[in-house]
Amino acid sequence: MNHKKETIWEFDLNIILEYFSNTDRQGPGSPDITLKALSFIEGLTEKSKIADIGCGTGGQTMVLGQNTSCDIIGVDLCSDYVNQLNKNAQNKNLQDRVKGIVDNMKELPFQEEEFDLIWSEGAIYNIGFERGLNNWRKFLKQGGYLAVTENTWFTEERPAEIQDFWQKAYPEIDTISNKVAQMQKTGYLPIATFVVPETVWTDYYALQPQMQASFLEKYKGNRSAEQFIAYQRYEAELFYKYKAYYGYVFYIGKRIK
Numbered sequence: 001m002n003h004k005k006e007t008i009w010e011f012d013l014n015i016i017l018e019y020f021s022n023t024d025r026q027g028p029g030s031p032d033i034t035l036k037a038l039s040f041i042e043g044l045t046e047k048s049k050i051a052d053i054g055c056g057t058g059g060q061t062m063v064l065g066q067n068t069s070c071d072i073i074g075v076d077l078c079s080d081y082v083n084q085l086n087k088n089a090q091n092k093n094l095q096d097r098v099k100g101i102v103d104n105m106k107e108l109p110f111q112e113e114e115f116d117l118i119w120s121e122g123a124i125y126n127i128g129f130e131r132g133l134n135n136w137r138k139f140l141k142q143g144g145y146l147a148v149t150e151n152t153w154f155t156e157e158r159p160a161e162i163q164d165f166w167q168k169a170y171p172e173i174d175t176i177s178n179k180v181a182q183m184q185k186t187g188y189l190p191i192a193t194f195v196v197p198e199t200v201w202t203d204y205y206a207l208q209p210q211m212q213a214s215f216l217e218k219y220k221g222n223r224s225a226e227q228f229i230a231y232q233r234y235e236a237e238l239f240y241k242y243k244a245y246y247g248y249v250f251y252i253g254k255r256i257k
Helices: 014-017 030-036 059-067 079-091 129-137 159-167 175-184 200-207 209-217 223-242
Strands: 049-053 071-075 098-102 115-120 142-155 187-194 246-255
Touching: 014 223, 030 059, 030 187, 030 223, 030 246, 049 059, 059 071, 059 079, 059 098, 071 079, 079 098, 129 142, 129 175, 142 175, 175 187, 175 246, 200 209, 200 223, 200 246, 209 223
Parallel strands: 049 071, 049 115, 071 098, 115 142
Antiparallel strands: 142 246, 187 246
């Protein structure tokens, strides 16, 4: 199997961004899961502000917009994703409250204590869980909430194949208890954690074969594209084989310092 590269970031970024550009979400997730996490957030009003960091094309951003009265800013590094988010907001008549901007989650252009809620589904790994919690906290009001999904181990011990894969792909992957401890360490009161259902992953991976076939047809003979698809297929194969050992967990915390 041709999946020589050990992390997704070793591939051409343009290849990665284009591959995921036609999907509602750029990773596993669903409206139901977004709403479940939102149910733990208290005190949001029409005067509240939400930042959705690493928003992608805005699948979850639209759910937040349709189920709150808040102003929402989505942030992503990919201008094509942000353009799609803004089109989606307009199509859903949310453009007065929901907008996307192009920027880097490592150096966000916000004021301190600007937001009542910071949201990030499937994206905080780009900066690292603990670094993201630390860096983003200053943008939250005292008592404001943070809600993120993070790839997490479900067990203390894992088979070597999946341990090695994720240790190379995302060395910060850890257990739920250690992630919660990181939240406390970085100034948050843990409010809730829940495991994202397995079906969210299987539904996500079920979309891939058709996407991959179209992508390979478009980039026939492009070795970088072919290696990227091989990597995606290997990741899915590992999930089906080892899904009892890891998955996304939603972490919801409240700024207390």
